[in-house]
């Protein structure tokens with residue numbers, strides 16, 4: 001019968017936590033990229049350090065496809081229990097290669113499915129140590145796909161070089177052993193990759209979502225971060241801690257989120273450019289200090305990597321449940337900006353932009369991502385991540401400096417202690433221009449609220465980002481997404497070929513660009529696709545525009561939307 | 574802070590604010606002598622308004638920076654210490670002083686108190702210890718004595734009061750002292766030493782709240798305290814701890830002092846080969862691009 005892997009295909013490598021499936025996916029991604037293919041890796045992990053069942057999905061294609069696909073073309077289990085765990089993602093075309101399937105999960109009725117049996121751990125023992133099981137698995141898959149063997153061995157050589165010649169040799173031996181098995185299996189089962197790479201990925205780089213945010217922070221001039229570990233936001237803190245020394249970022253792990261944000265606000269008051277990274281629960285603790293940032297006009301960027309709640313919820317799963325929290329967190333009334341990037345390029349660019357905007361307008365600015373994005377390994381063009389110019393908004397003060405001087409546009413020049421002859425008074429009480437407590441409700445309270453809220457709102461709406469629109473602007477149905485659903489919606493829209501539908505992705509979800517009113521008003525049906533139960537962005541759209549959202553396409557099971565699912569939904573519209 | 578103890582002729586008056594600033598403390602409040610004492614100590618140490626940052630939380634004590642001619646960050650209730658740490662870490666040239674209440678530092682901000690001592694930034698922390706919540710009208714503070722009847726403790730306080738001295742010594746804080754607002758001369762000397770000590774220095778100052786704490790008055794603090802004599806060796810941690818546990822009469826003076834711990838700003842590596850504060854620095858563009866190129 002045979003299998004042809006044509007336009008694009010999906011490999012899932014599954015095993016227990018601690019079995020090292022990450023390294024299998026990483027070898028595959030790097031080698032396949034060198035072979036000219038686009039790759040995208042998404043992680044599906046349980047909240048535990050050992051055991052359980054984890055998998056990595058690797059999409060291989062000849063164009064960029066950074067979305068989650070449900071159906072598996074090649075399933076590679078390192079553990080027999082993986083079959084039952086991923087059964088719903090198998091199709092009649094799925095190829096199975098790995099440990100045997102004890103419960104015959106793969107068989108449907110009379111359709112006895114053959115499995116290419118490979119016992120990676122046994123083979124690893126033959127090479128000398130079970131730790132080589134990953135390299136054997138990578139070799140087997142690449143052999144099956146018929147990739148250039150030299151590229152694989154060359155990659156392993158450079159990857160393991162610093163661990164010494166012996167380790168390099170053993171890994172290459174393991175890789176070749178796996179490769180031969182895969183090659184043989186492809187011949188026997190008549191499996192061919194017929195997809196022709198376009199070879200346009202040479203100047204692409206690999207980076208996780210966490211690294212994209214981290215690079216964006218550095219490029220935006222961030223030189224201070226204090227945060228407290230919490231999945232899925234920790235990757236940003238780790239990345240900056242690992243590289244902060246060379247890249248000029250002071251990194252301090254706090255002992256709770258309240259300390260983290262207050263330390264960062266102190267740094268910002270002293271002229272640093274600060275960011276905190278956390279998830280919903282950690283951000284709950286920070287909300288009073290967001291309010292502090294607002295009244296003291298101390299810039300800060302808050303990165304919230306969302307996961308499903310409430311409470312501890314599903315710590316290693318994905319969701320978009322904290323948009324309303326970011327929109328409203330913190331008492332009192334003041335302005336803020338929320339960016340919701342959808343690609344690694346946008347995570348990078350908008351984190352950098354958030355730092356600039358926070359400093360320029362002296363406000364809290366949010367970057368919202370989620371577990372899916374943080375833990376994905378993207379392959380994207382390097383040029384999109386090149387460093388940019390950073391504007392310094394801090395001014396040298398003179399002796400009559402007033403931190404909250406009333407100005408026409410509402411922005412007071414920002415001085416910092418130790419730069420000039422002036423004194424810098426920051427006050428969380430309502431204050432006068434000098435920063436001293438006031439209870440003058442007739443004039444100062446009014447002026448200061450105007451400064452922080454109304455005048456800022458006017459300024460910020462002018463620089464708000466427009467949604468990215470795709471499709472016929474006259475199509476009657478508009479499907480809206482924000483954050484991580486950009487890729488899945490775009491791919492599904494292309495596949496669905498429903499001419500009645502246009503799509504729009506919002507990288508800024510608050511405040512909205514004034515043109516959004518027209519977008520909604522001219523559509524017959526407005527649909528919002530988001531990973532929550534209540535339709536949080538739909539609510540914001542309705543409140544901010546006065547228009548109606550007709551359908552809230554929610555999902556809140558902790559899994560990302562799949563291309564197949566969204567394609568079906570768009571076809572049905 | 575300032576390494577040499579040489580007296581400086583700068584007049585403490587430099588720290589006076591304009592007479593138009595409305596002081597919100599009650600007449601006779603123990604905060605007045607603390608403010609005056611602090612200004613003198615700053616002058617002793619050689620601080621100037623432009624190189625000094627006061628940080629506070631919320632409370633009556635926490636209003637002190639409002640009445641000090643220096644930079645200040647008057648933040649949230651309980652949160653002065655992490656703010657002060659962030660300022661010091663971002664610009665070590667600044668003298669950073671926290672002045673806040675006992676409720677603020679030991680209660681709402683109790684966790685920060687512990688962990689800031691562990692970090693050991695070179696800051697001075699002045700706690701106005703009136704054994705009460707003044708601003709919110711007389712509820713118990715973590716330092717309130719057992720039995721004190723308040724509007725929210727009608728049966729009297731039954732929780733064990735915190736002992737900031739033993740707590741700080743147990744965390745090996747490099748400078749732990751206690752003073753009494755009723756003895757400004759001695760308080761000034763202690764604060765001066767605290768400012769000069771490199772590392773986290775704590776001065777807990779007994780401060781009568783003349784409105785809401787009718788028990789712990791000027792007279793009471795005088796009666797129930799004594800000044801440590803020359804026989805006390807502040808470098809001896811066990812001796813310091815033993816003294817700190819005395820509660821029939823509280824010892825005043827420097828209980829514990831040592832220089833065995835490195836300070837935060839020097840451990841983080843940020844200033845190893847570049848002394849400039851963060852706001853003066855440029856983007857490390859070369860290093861960032863080099864890091865990107867490793868992701869090929």
Ligand SMILES: Cc1ncc(C[n+]2csc(CCOP(=O)(O)OP(=O)(O)O)c2C)c(N)n1
Pocket residue numbers: 631632633634635650673674675676677678701703705706707708709714
């Ligand atoms: C988060 C928060 N909780 C409570 C308060 C109310 N509050 C303001 S000051 C204070 C206690 C003040 O006591 P202390 O720190 O000892 O200062 P004092 O007034 O005695 O000088 C309280 C409970 C607040 N401002 N913020």
Ligand SMILES: [Mg+2]
Pocket residue numbers: 632674675676701702703704705706707714
């Ligand atoms: Mg008090």
